[in-house]
Every structure is written in C-alpha cells, then in structure tokens.
Amino acid sequence: MVRMIQLPCAPVRVLRRVMRQIAPLRWAAARLPPASADDGTALGLQCVGVARGAPGKVQAFGRLEALMDVRDHEGIRLLGAPLDTGDGRQPVELPECHPMLSSSLQRLGRHLHQLLLRHVARRGWSLDGEWSHELLLNLYSQSSHGAAPLAPKLYVHKDLSALTLLLVPSHGGGQLYVNEHPLRFPSKDTGALLFGTRFSEAFPAAPCHAATPHRVVARTSGSTRPRLSVAFFLAREKVFVSSSAKLELIRRLRGAGVIGKPGIFRSVFTGSTVRTERTSFRSLRSMLDLLTIFSATGLQQELEAAKGEKSLMMRQDLEHTFLESAADCVSRALQVVDGAMAQGVDALLGSETAEKAPTVEPKKV
Numbered sequence: 001m002v003r004m005i006q007l008p009c010a011p012v013r014v015l016r017r018v019m020r021q022i023a024p025l026r027w028a029a030a031r032l033p034p035a036s037a038d039d040g041t042a043l044g045l046q047c048v049g050v051a052r053g054a055p056g057k058v059q060a061f062g063r064l065e066a067l068m069d070v071r072d073h074e075g076i077r078l079l080g081a082p083l084d085t086g087d088g089r090q091p092v093e094l095p096e097c098h099p100m101l102s103s104s105l106q107r108l109g110r111h112l113h114q115l116l117l118r119h120v121a122r123r124g125w126s127l128d129g130e131w132s133h134e135l136l137l138n139l140y141s142q143s144s145h146g147a148a149p150l151a152p153k154l155y156v157h158k159d160l161s162a163l164t165l166l167l168v169p170s171h172g173g174g175q176l177y178v179n180e181h182p183l184r185f186p187s188k189d190t191g192a193l194l195f196g197t198r199f200s201e202a203f204p205a206a207p208c209h210a211a212t213p214h215r216v217v218a219r220t221s222g223s224t225r226p227r228l229s230v231a232f233f234l235a236r237e238k239v240f241v242s243s244s245a246k247l248e249l250i251r252r253l254r255g256a257g258v259i260g261k262p263g264i265f266r267s268v269f270t271g272s273t274v275r276t277e278r279t280s281f282r283s284l285r286s287m288l289d290l291l292t293i294f295s296a297t298g299l300q301q302e303l304e305a306a307k308g309e310k311s312l313m314m315r316q317d318l319e320h321t322f323l324e325s326a327a328d329c330v331s332r333a334l335q336v337v338d339g340a341m342a343q344g345v346d347a348l349l350g351s352e353t354a355e356k357a358p359t360v361e362p363k364k365v
C-alpha cells in the first residue's frame, strides 16, 4: 500500500529551487543515451547526508563526462569535474559541485529526513539508531536505445532503504507503476511513501511491511519536458550503533566473561598468567565502531560494489542472490566477532596484548 504525503511549505520551496537549479542539466541529460535498455536514466545526482550536523556528500553516476561542463545562467559549472573518472555505474564524488546547488540538495535532504521521522513518530514507530539518507535526482534520457521503446523507463525494483519518498516522478512524462498499478499524484508537492527492504531493520518495533516493487514505464507519446524524478531514501547506512545494540553487546561481553561488573574489565593474557584490568573507554568505543562498520558500511558498500549498483535500487530478479550473499556476509562477520569475543577484547581490538587483530574478508559476489 502506498501512502501519499503532502509536503509542507519549507521543503516545497527548496524543492522548487533545486528544480530551477538543475534545469540546464535536465535538458542536457535528455539528449544523451539512456544507461541501458531497461534503465532510461542518463544521470543520477545524489546527496548522501544525515538529519543534522555534518554536511552531505554530493555525488553522481551515469553520463558525467558529458555533463560536467553544463553551466548555470552565470556561466558557473553545475557539477564540475568528479573526484575520479568512475565507470558510470558507481557514484563518484563531485567536489566542484556548484555551492548553491550543493547547499540546496543538502537542505532538501535534511528537510525530508525530518519530515519522515515526524511522519513515522506519529504512527508510534521509532528509528533504531541513527541512519543516513540519500536524496537522488533521476535525470532521464529522451533518446531511444536501439530497438527498445523510448526512454524513460526503469526496471522493476525495490529500494534498499527503510522508506522512500518519491517526489515529482511523472514530471515530464512517463509513469510510475507500483505493484504493476499506475500511481496518480494529486499535485507536484505530493510525495509517495514506499516501503524499502531495510524497513524492519530500521524500525524493528513497527509491524512488518514488505518492500514495495515499482518501476517507471516509458511514455507512449512525446512530452515537451524531459522526465525528472526526486527520490528520497531514508535509512541508507547506519551511522551509530543504536543504544539497544550497545546494551546487547555489553550483555554478550559480560556473558562471555570479557567484561565484568560494576566497571568494565578485560582479561589480559601475559604468558601463562591472566590478570584483570580496567578496559579503557576508548577500547570499548573502538569495538562499537568496529561493529558499526560490520553492520553497516562495510557490508552494505561491499554488496553494492560487488553488484555494481549505482543507487539504492535492487532489481527484483537479483534479489535472491543478493539476500543469499547478505546472509553469508553477516554470518561470516558475526563468526569473526564471536570468535574474537571468545578470546577476549584484545583479540577484537588488536592492542599490544593481542597478537593480531582479526580481519573480515568480505565475499565478492
């Protein structure tokens, strides 16, 4: 089931500004060939950030080399040169992105992040820990791809997020199909809220919701304006270990005899003797960071890189392989953590008393 959300004034204003700022890019992208026969985008412009604080990172994938010289009305380049050349599939950072465009993207991302948090809070759901978001602007091509029907179109997929807010998707032609039914947007300021594959992970206390399959269907008749869609993905990567995960970890460490009560202690093995000393707060924190890396960044990035995914999308036909690899990676990471826990904190952290810190070799798929 798809829920429609009306945007408040502040994000609408920023959204309109973003649409104006990217107009030259939108037209230039429309003249380029689509990414493939079943993916009609020419450029994906992303801003990955958090709810507040740290600035977001602007990056892009697709036909960047052809678009990096596109300028605004004052002649200033909008995207500028990417940090590295990339292969068109993996997003590359845009350190030269126009400062005004970059700040509007960050602001829009933060507005939508807060909006969704408020929306779910009203339903009594709360996010487990802190997660980053991804704001994605899909700029579609208007040229045909071989014998394939006219772009824009997009393969059927589910989003690798907890929740996705889709804005202005049909702006400029094409239609969004959800569960194979066309979706109607009452206004340009209405967003469609879809469930993503990480919903239960991010909202463990909420009732279960299956991810929503959707796709973009190419238009049949010509449209004057090139298609653009704005997708906001909540819950991209876990930013910190949640407090419940921290408590669970401490419980497990106590259970394994690695730390004691009331302070935090560790067993230090020196030759044949074992002595107990206070664990420094720093060590515990690095261990929590390590777990964060296992549970979020490393695993997620590895899987995305291995599949060559450009964004938070998962083709339905690849889902089975993806889930198998994810389960495999998680169980391998947990084995390493469990093994290290059995040997003591030092083995996990690699301090002077430990011979060698364990490393996780993520599986390539």
Ligand SMILES: O=C(O)CCC(=O)C(=O)O
Pocket: 136, 138, 154, 159, 166, 169, 170, 176, 214, 216, 228, 229, 230, 231, 312, 313
């Ligand atoms: O362009 C659209 O309408 C949908 C885009 C989408 O599904 C996505 O970016 O994940």
Ligand SMILES: [Fe+2]
Pocket: 157, 158, 159, 164, 214, 231, 313
């Ligand atoms: Fe999507």
